[in-house]
Amino acid sequence: MQSTVKPAIPAKALAGRDQNLLRLLVMLVFVFGLMTVLRPNEFATLADFNSMMRQFPEYGIMAIGISLTMITGGIDLGVVGTANLSAIFAAKFLIGAVPQGAPPEQVLPYLAAAVAIALATGLLCGAFAGLLISRFRIPAILATLGTQQLYTGIAIGITNGRPQSRLPLLYSTIGNTEFFGFFPLSFVIYCAIAVGIGLMLSRSRFGTCMYMLGTNAKAARFAGLNNASIIIRTYMVSGILSSVAGLIMMARANSAKADYGAPYTLQCVLIAVLGGIDPNGGFGKITGVTLAILILQFLSSGLNMFNNISNFYRDVIWGGVLILVLVFNRLFSIRAERRAVRRSMA
Amino acid sequence: MKRSFVSVLAVALVFVLAVPLFGQSYDPMKFKSSKPQAAWKIALVPKDATNAWFVRMESGVKRYAKDTGINVFQKGPPKTDAAMQAQVIEDLIAQGVDAICVVPVDPSALEPVLGKALSKGIVVIDHEGASQQNCLYDIEAFSNEGLGQALMQVLAKSMGEKGTYTTMVGNVTNASHNEWADAGVAYQKAKYPNMTLLAAEPRVEIMDNLDTAYQRAKELFKKYPDLKGIFGTSSLSTPGTARAIEELGLKGKAFVTSVGLPNENKPYLKSGTVQAVMLWDSAEAGYAMLATAVAVLKGEKIANGINLKGKGWESMTFAPESTKVLLGKSWISITKDNVDSFGF
Numbered sequence: 001m002q003s004t005v006k007p008a009i010p011a012k013a014l015a016g017r018d019q020n021l022l023r024l025l026v027m028l029v030f031v032f033g034l035m036t037v038l039r040p041n042e043f044a045t046l047a048d049f050n051s052m053m054r055q056f057p058e059y060g061i062m063a064i065g066i067s068l069t070m071i072t073g074g075i076d077l078g079v080v081g082t083a084n085l086s087a088i089f090a091a092k093f094l095i096g097a098v099p100q101g102a103p104p105e106q107v108l109p110y111l112a113a114a115v116a117i118a119l120a121t122g123l124l125c126g127a128f129a130g131l132l133i134s135r136f137r138i139p140a141i142l143a144t145l146g147t148q149q150l151y152t153g154i155a156i157g158i159t160n161g162r163p164q165s166r167l168p169l170l171y172s173t174i175g176n177t178e179f180f181g182f183f184p185l186s187f188v189i190y191c192a193i194a195v196g197i198g199l200m201l202s203r204s205r206f207g208t209c210m211y212m213l214g215t216n217a218k219a220a221r222f223a224g225l226n227n228a229s230i231i232i233r234t235y236m237v238s239g240i241l242s243s244v245a246g247l248i249m250m251a252r253a254n255s256a257k258a259d260y261g262a263p264y265t266l267q268c269v270l271i272a273v274l275g276g277i278d279p280n281g282g283f284g285k286i287t288g289v290t291l292a293i294l295i296l297q298f299l300s301s302g303l304n305m306f307n308n309i310s311n312f313y314r315d316v317i318w319g320g321v322l323i324l325v326l327v328f329n330r331l332f333s334i335r336a337e338r339r340a341v342r343r344s345m346a
Numbered sequence: 347m348k349r350s351f352v353s354v355l356a357v358a359l360v361f362v363l364a365v366p367l368f369g370q371s372y373d374p375m376k377f378k379s380s381k382p383q384a385a386w387k388i389a390l391v392p393k394d395a396t397n398a399w400f401v402r403m404e405s406g407v408k409r410y411a412k413d414t415g416i417n418v419f420q421k422g423p424p425k426t427d428a429a430m431q432a433q434v435i436e437d438l439i440a441q442g443v444d445a446i447c448v449v450p451v452d453p454s455a456l457e458p459v460l461g462k463a464l465s466k467g468i469v470v471i472d473h474e475g476a477s478q479q480n481c482l483y484d485i486e487a488f489s490n491e492g493l494g495q496a497l498m499q500v501l502a503k504s505m506g507e508k509g510t511y512t513t514m515v516g517n518v519t520n521a522s523h524n525e526w527a528d529a530g531v532a533y534q535k536a537k538y539p540n541m542t543l544l545a546a547e548p549r550v551e552i553m554d555n556l557d558t559a560y561q562r563a564k565e566l567f568k569k570y571p572d573l574k575g576i577f578g579t580s581s582l583s584t585p586g587t588a589r590a591i592e593e594l595g596l597k598g599k600a601f602v603t604s605v606g607l608p609n610e611n612k613p614y615l616k617s618g619t620v621q622a623v624m625l626w627d628s629a630e631a632g633y634a635m636l637a638t639a640v641a642v643l644k645g646e647k648i649a650n651g652i653n654l655k656g657k658g659w660e661s662m663t664f665a666p667e668s669t670k671v672l673l674g675k676s677w678i679s680i681t682k683d684n685v686d687s688f689g690f
Contacts, residue, residue, distance in 0.1 A: 042440075042441050042442075045440070047439075047440040047441075047442065048437070048440040048441070050440065051436045051437050051439065051440035052440075054436055055433045055436055055437075058429070163452055163454045163455060165454040165457075172458055176458060249429060251458075252429070252432060252458060252459070253428060253429065253432065253452075253454070253455035253456075253457075253458065254454070254455075254457050254458045255454045255455055255457075257428065257452065257455065259427075259428075260427070260428055260429045260455065261427065261429040261430075262425075262427055263424075263425045263427050263430065264429070300433075301437050301440075304421060304434055304437040304438065304441075305437070305441060307389075307417075307419035307421065308419070310395045310396075310422075311395040311421065311422055311423060311424040311434070312395045312396050312424065314424045315424055
């Protein structure tokens with residue numbers, strides 16, 4: 001039984017998803033080509049690539065976090081709240097602990113501790129959300145809407161809504177490092193995370209369990225999976241990723257604040273769906289998410305080059321792209337289904 | 347061995363890869379552009395792209411482009427968010443603009459990206475960001491003292507320069523509101539001897555709420571029959587108090603003014619209950635920011651008395667003990683005659 005069913009699903013999934021990747025790639029090339037033709041002196045320049053590489057990691061990493069939770073059939077709307085709360089704890093620690101005017105080699109251990117504090121905060125934030133969803137059976141969308149409010153509320157409470165600035169100079173110096181004067185550290189971190197999470201999904205047992213849970217939670221439970229543990233661990237990963245994004249935002253702004261990047265939440269959901277993550281769970285790849293991130297960053301930076309187009313239209317264009325992709329995906333999957341039915345009839 | 351490696355790495359990171367971030371002071375005279383004026387590109391970054399206040403600002407930017415022929419444009423983030431505003435500035439730096447004028451959502455969050463702009467020789471001008479470190483100049487529409495005096499002039503004129511008045515602030519904790527009120531009271535004592543501040547309740551608080559303003563005004567006028575004027579600060583003081591004045595039939599006997607938005611006050615200005623409210627015009631502020639940037643690019647010295655061309659920005663003075671923050675006198679009084687011309 002198992003041997004016949006098991007390969008059938010991934011095979012169909014793979015074919016479907018690869019087509020999706022192809023479509024995303026076509027769209028990426030199209031957007032890139034369009035911007036290059038329309039703004040040849042500005043868009044396809046090293047300076048612009050550098051600017052884009054500095055921009056997308058902070059929300060890209062959160063988009064990966066949300067994608068993971070969507071693969072298990074949930075969603076994590078608490079990513080931005082988690083990111084800011086983690087950054088605020090790290091910032092509070094740095095401001096309080098680092099002695100004024102300490103030399104760099106003395107500050108370094110404090111920075112390591114601050115990063116550890118942020119990651120631990122992210123882990124706990126994620127674990128709490130996972131607990132609400134798995135043990136208390138609260139729908140993920142409501143549970144994480146709650147955690148988003150809760151974490152943002154705590155962040156506002158402990159900072160009175162003020163930015164936590166005057167961090168040690170070394171933090172943003174390291175955070176804004178550019179390798180070979182071109183590749184920002186945040187971009188390198190994004191790449192490492194994308195590859196790591198991609199491998200985790202495709203190669204590890206945990207990754208397979210996530211897909212199975214997302215495809216059919218009931219079946220997964222009857223197959224002997226510990227659903228609660230998988231859910232909690234997934235949200236923990238999402239929480240840690242959020243805290244990494246929080247640390248990046250903290251380096252870029254040289255401060256932490258309760259409401260930095262508040263509009264990123266919906267943007268990340270949009271990226272995940274555009275990238276081919278099935279909102280109902282069970283399907284999706286990090287490659288697709290990365291392509292979606294690049295498409296949106298090309299659009300956004302490209303739009304900033306048109307002096308007469310207000311950024312007001314960015315939402316219109318993004319929304320339009322999203323709906324277009326969803327409709328296309330639906331049409332293609334209907335056609336594929338029909339073809340499969342015809343073939344099985346013949 | 348290992349320890350020394352770490353410290354060498356740290357020191358190397360600081361000195362070799364360092365992006366200038368803080369405390370760097372730049373000499374504005376070094377930002378004189380060697381390019382011809384026709385090749386200049388100047389961007390103005392508002393807090394967001396859709397807010398009526400900044401749509402109005404953009405009309406000033408367009409007027410500046412028309413008046414001077416210089417390539418200036420406004421480009422804001424799609425939502426009011428510090429992180430998104432920083433991204434727009436990143437892109438502008440990559441495009442190689444010559445000057446960036448910015449109305450920061452959160453000055454501290456923009457320090458790194460504006461530091462990067464300055465280090466690349468891009469002129470940075472702030473507005474409503476007096477705490478910004480990484481900018482050449484920050485221009486403010488007015489000093490708190492100047493606005494307080496101007497509000498008092500309006501109220502005194504309405505009251506015929508005589509009678510009892512009191513002050514109404516948004517919150518007693520709001521620093522600028524209280525400074526306006528203090529300046530107004532001091533000005534009255536010096537200039538209008540026939541006016542008196544209501545001793546029993548010299549400062550009323552409305553919690554920045556329209557309904558509270560209405561309730562408090564109604565109470566005050568009933569409790570103190572000789573009260574003739576309310577010196578408001580919050581933009582909600584005037585519409586709230588004006589409603590109370592009309593309901594109590596005190597039109598022409600009691601008066602109010604404050605900072606105010608045109609549309610909110612339109613009915614009371616038209617009916618004659620309110621003579622004028624004060625406002626500064628974001629279009630003029632945008633115009634003045636661009637003029638500042640152009641002055642720096644031309645290599646002109648920015649000194650006390652400089653003319654930034656926008657209305658009310660013709661004679662700027664440095665704030666006390668500052669070589670960065672410039673103050674104007676850019677308030678306008680909104681009356682029944684010009685209330686329709688603002689569009690917000």
